[in-house]
Amino acid sequence: MKKAAMRKSASTTPRVAARGLSLIELLVAMAISLVIVIAAAYVYLGTREAHRALDRASTSMETGTFALQLLGREIENAGFYPAIVPPNAPDETQKLMYDTYPPLPNTTPPSGTDWAAPAAVYQTAIYGCSGGRFDPKTATCPVPDESKPDSIVLNHFSSDSMGNVLGQHADCEGGDPASKDGNMQRSWNTGDPPSSYDNTLPPGLPIFVSNRYGLDDVTTTIVDGVAIQTNSLVCSGNANGYFGAVAIYQPLLAGVIDLRFKYGIYDSETTLAPTQFYAASDMAALPNLTVNGVVLTPWARVTAVRVCMLTRTLGGNTRLPDDAAAKQQYLDCDDTAHDQPKGDTIRRHVQVFGVRNALRNSY
Template identity: 25%
Template sequence: MKIILKQPRGLSLIELLVAMTITMILLGGIYQVFISSTNAYSRNESLSRVQENGRFAMHVIREAVVGAGFLGCSQEPANYTSILSDEDDYHINYAVPIQGLEWVPDNPGTADELIDGAWEDDGGVVDPATIDEFNLTDPLTGSDILTVRHVITGQAFDLSADMGGPSANISTEDDLGLQDDQLMLIADCEASTLFRVDHYDDATGVVNPDGDLSKAYAEGAQLYLPRTSSFYIRTNSAGEPALYRRVTDAADPEELVEGVENMQVRYGVDTDGDRAADDYDAANDVSDWTDVVSVRIGLLLRSPNDMTHAEFNNSTYRVDDTDIDAPGDDRRFRMVMSTTIGLRNRLR
């Protein structure tokens, strides 16, 4: 009888192990490519969000700072007069175009320097009650506060007739909706005067000032709405740090952009009268705010969410001349943005 031997079919154990090993290597490579792509996408998305937020924050601050001190056609501070009894109050002191508060830690260089300390101006420590008078709400410790004063250039109303004297009524446009006790600035190219509206007649456009002006203004002079804007860092309703702006007479501060952890401000001071910055000082080192001609802003921004597969962030960031430590308990992307802005109405 003839015996027929069948040829073995399929894979041997060794071949199977080799195939499995190759498959594992390929899968591992694919996984690494996937992880790398995910990390790159997460980082790029975080970078994009942070850059977008930073550009917007700087744009808003720049617009305010550039126009600081604008009080109509007459640009000389000596030509400005206020007839208010409370003219030196922080939020209506338009003789000073820009002002700020510096956060001064009790123990610089320690983990508590962003928590323990106080805000200071050129006169020293500012108490919390005074912070409330600045129209601020819950400013985040560790960051500086910047205040800018000017008039709204897009809302100027022409006088339609000469004033009969400094105590006379002002004739302007009707139906402006001005309110009693509202702040107004009247200006021509020789002088400007800050006053409160005693009464405004919507039908006739006649404004009764609450007091005698510095002069009798002629037809063609203009009325402006003054504005004080304070920029500061505060925690929003979602528990995230954000850049806020408080505008004169606004009921509440306005959140501008989320993810701004810290703001540091230095003021360019003209020490020799040539209208150019000679030194950049902290707010508590500025002896005369009318000498400030530029501002240097530094912002520390962070991404809205943790980056995928990133390490905990325990880096130290240099914001202007202040070192800020990341908390070390998140994986957020952080970036420092800085710029120097000139006060158009103070530079040569």
């Protein structure tokens, strides 16, 4: 009897150890695994979206910072003319216009087209338009529209003693204005006296460079495969011609949605410190000032420029939904508060730049 019980116990023990999962246990295990997978996917998607939001916010900040640096560098360089430049042999038809330091407007109408054309915009280091984009073809500003961004024209002369054929006379589009308009004669570097231009050699005299900056009305940008309508900082250089020629503005930075300039001018002969900042539309009402016997217009007395721009994140989902009772806000360039848009972030970037090269002759 005892032996039979032992045999029965020995024969049944392996069968109990080899028993598999029941259907209920299998379903529970699958449910737990599914919960873990869903949780992992949720964490992954949340982390990825957080990284994308952080990247969009960082890109917007970098856009504003880089745009300020770009414009600041151009503003600080406005009015530049090399300190020591030997003159070309005088051309009686253009005397004092392109063979002196700095080049002076001619007393007679220029032959053909020239940087010293009657348009005042090209006879000062800085010129601007309020609420509209400067038209290089007509050298005019549109009727100011407060809902539209400003634009600015920045003029300087090149420095070609840097060991590079192109030197410093590339415009904001990377073009070479040495053979355009009045620069044709300034670029003469072959012959005695110079009478032709060899583009393998540096120009004979500094080259006039004019860069215009503004915002494009609508630009399509692809973010994560989605087309987004936004604005872009744009530029137009004078390598494509600037008198009587159609100039196309080229996009530089997407995500800049507003751009405003104010110009600091001095009103005293004893100081060059700006006494007040004015919008471009207010400059025409300001009087001229005689300094050391030279009559200077308000544009010729600009010594500082205040740049304000707004950037907007591209792609959305950079902010959590706001509490209806405490919405996040931003300040525009007129210091007016606005609610942040749903999902996007708008930032204001402001900086004042000194004009280092405000020449005191015709420039």
